[in-house]
Amino acid sequence: MDTEVDVGSVVSGLLGGDGVGGDGVGAGPADEDQEMEGAPSCSGSRSLPFEFERSRSDSSGDEDDDEDDEEEELEEEELEGGAGPPFGTDDGELDSDDDRERMINLSELTPYILCSICKGYFIDATTITECLHTFCKSCIVRHFYYSNRCPKCNIVVHQTQPLYNIRLDRQLQDIVYKLVVNLEEREKKQMHDFYKERGLEVPKPAIPQPVPVSRGRPRKVLGSVFRIPPELDISILLEFIGANEGTGNFKPLEKKFVRVSGEATIGHVEKFLRRKMDLDPACQVDIICGDHLLEHYQTLREIRRAIGESAIQDGLLVLHYGLVVAPLPVT
Known part of the structure; x- marks a missing residue:
């Protein structure tokens, strides 16, 4: 009987009650509810694993928080320069803006x-x-x-x-x-x-115009705007060598580089000089190439062929001209 009572007490403890009533009949539902509500053995037996898991999660959460705090502290130390020199620096200090920017005079x-x-x-x-x-x-x-x-x-x-x-x-x-x-x-x-x-209109600054984007077939690229006609095959350089007294007033020649046809004569060159320099009709123009005094009827192509490379400088036919007083007509 003692053994049976011991076994029944163990069973009742596992079931959350005494197992039997005072008269040996099992307890009813109400009694079971009351016994379940006030039985410490059930809650105690199941609270241990939950409390252990909660304590373990709490402890793991605390450890994670500690690790996060340590990582944040390490990051703050690195930003402040306390975690050692950063990559690419020797002294562990970042270069300042003053060191990176160099003032130039x-x-x-x-x-x-x-x-x-x-x-x-x-x-x-x-x-x-x-x-x-x-x-x-x-x-x-x-x-x-x-x-x-x-x-x-x-x-x-x-x-x-x-x-x-x-x-x-x-x-x-x-x-x-x-x-x-x-x-x-x-x-x-x-x-x-x-x-x-000077009473002139002030020119307005040029505003760059947007270039239209062409669609479809590309346009043909135009060549140079300045084209020299092929008949202008002789380039001459007019060098002034001086003027005698009595030639009067004249304007200096602004452009001494001229490109003309090889069929042009020295007479054409003289007319060009008279018109550009506004020479007096009594002034005589002598034109020389090398050591040769040129005549009015000679063409530039003939002169270049006759005198040769000695008359050429950088591809230009060099002509020297001077102003002298025209001789008085013989009466």
Whole structure:
């Protein structure tokens, strides 16, 4: 009986109650509910694994939080430079903006933005396409009135029309305006005052027009706008050698490079000089090639063939001319 009672007590403990009532009959549902609500053995037996799992999850969560905190602290130390030198640096300190940016004196750039003709900053920077030397537009155009060579390297820009081989360098001009303070404003004011003083209309700045995008078949690229007719086969260089007293007033020849037909005569050249220099009718023009005084009827092609390479300079037929007083007619 003791053994049976012990087994029944164990069974009742597992079932959450005493197992039997006072009269040996099993308890009813209400009694079971009451016993289940107040039985500590059921809750105690099932609370252990849940409490263990919760404690384990809590402990693991605490460990994860600790690891996250440690990672955040390491990241903060790296940002502050406390976790050792960063990649690419020796002393463990990041370069400051002052170290990365180098201030340049304007005097270091001056040789690259000065015109070698006027010794001033570039205004309407213009580059020679043959040698890529740059000058002010007004300076190089004025220079080409008297020479067809580059002022810097002395290369022949063009035999007869050097102005064909120059181009505006707008990008370089923008750089000059950004480097030199108030240069653009001063230049615009001077140009405005120049036109106003002479009663002329101030030209408006050119606005670049957008290039239309062509669709379909590509357009044929046009050649150079300047075409020299094939009949103009002789290029001459007119060099002034002086004038005697009594020849009167005359204008200097602005352009000494001329391209003409080989059938032109020395008489045609003399008429050209008289018209361009506004010579007095009493003034006589002597034209010389090498050591030969030329006659009016001689053609340029005959002269080039007769005198040969001694009369040619850079592909140009060199003619020297001088002004003398015409002799009085014999009576």
